Amino acid sequence: MDLSTSTVLVTGANRGFGRALAAELLSRGATVYAGARNPDQVDLPGAKPIALDITDSTSVAAAAEAIGDVTILVNNAGSSTGADLLAADLNNIRLEMDTHYFGTLSMVRAFAPKIAANGGGTILNILSGLSWVSFPELGAYCAAKSAEWSLTNTLRLQLADQGIRVSGLHVGYMDTDMVRAVDGPKSDPADIARIAVDGIATGAYEILADNAARQAQAALAGGVSALYPQLP
Template sequence: MDISTSTALVTGANRGFGKALATELLKRGATVYAGARNPDQVDLPGAKPIALDITDAASVTAAAQAAGDVTLLVNNAGSSTNADLLSAGLEDIRLEMETHYFGTLSVARAFAPRIAANGGGAILNILSGLSWVSFPELGAYSAAKSAEWSLTNALRLQLADQGIRVTGLHVGYMDTDMVKEVDAVKSAPADIARIAVDGIAAGAYEILADNAARQAQAALAGGVSVLYPQLP
């Protein structure tokens, strides 16, 4: 895909990884809509701020009407409630699924016809190494990301004949506010953004952006004993 001639919408572009992605796309000559619940929070010269709450159907519809020239959709907006599946409130668990699964699906359904009408293009879903392995303390997030991975696979097949390539980006921890309390190795968002946009440009279906993602994918083949060696 020629990034320099694309028109992109990045959800959750007001901060963190979304802002890094929007910045990288702008550097490469793309026209960029920066989606955020409050577009006044978008501080990104050259981008076009647009109001978008991916969990609100009316907001998604309005954004699709306002940005009808999109050829590249980046589903980045997310949440992290640190909810485990047994003791957390169901409202927190539902929020993770509403955001990562239903929110991503809602935006994809709204924009896919626009992208097809514009001659085709791409959708990038920001997934995680936790799409493939779960930690109890992040059970809700992992479940939602696993669902989003499955969604990505289904959309990839369904949209291929419309000239839309659907890509999944798997990555471990990045140095953003979402995981600022986590004591672990973290990648720089700008570095992962470059890897992500390189992958879109190359037409990759799946992008493994760091060692954490590569290790998680490799562990899948080993089954439960490899994924969860702590089990008796």
């Protein structure tokens, strides 16, 4: 795919990984719309800010009406409430599903017809190594990302004959505000953004951006004992 002739919408582009993605796409000549709940927070030169809350159907519809020339959609906007499935407020668990699953689905339903009408293109969903392995302390996030992975697989099949390639990026921890309190190795968002955009350019269906994602995927073949060796 020639990114220099592409028009891209990146959700959650005002900070963190979304901002890094938008910057990388701009560096390759793409036209980039930077979606954010508060577009005034978008400070990336060259990006076109647009108001967008992916959990609000009215906001999603307005964005789709405003920017009909999109050929690449990057579903990056996310949340992380740290909700435990058994103990946390159900509203926090619902927020994770509303953002990662229903929000992503709403964006695809709104923009896939636009992408198809523009001759086809790519949808990239930002997933996680936690799509494949769950931690109790992040149970709601893991469940939502797992659901988003399933959504990605289904939409990949449904949209293929419309000339739309649906891809998923799996990555471990990145050095962003979302995981500031997490100890352990974290990737540079700019490095992961380059890997992600390379994947878009080459048409990859699945992008494993780091060792954490590769290890999580490999453990799937080993079943429960490989994923959760702590179980008796």
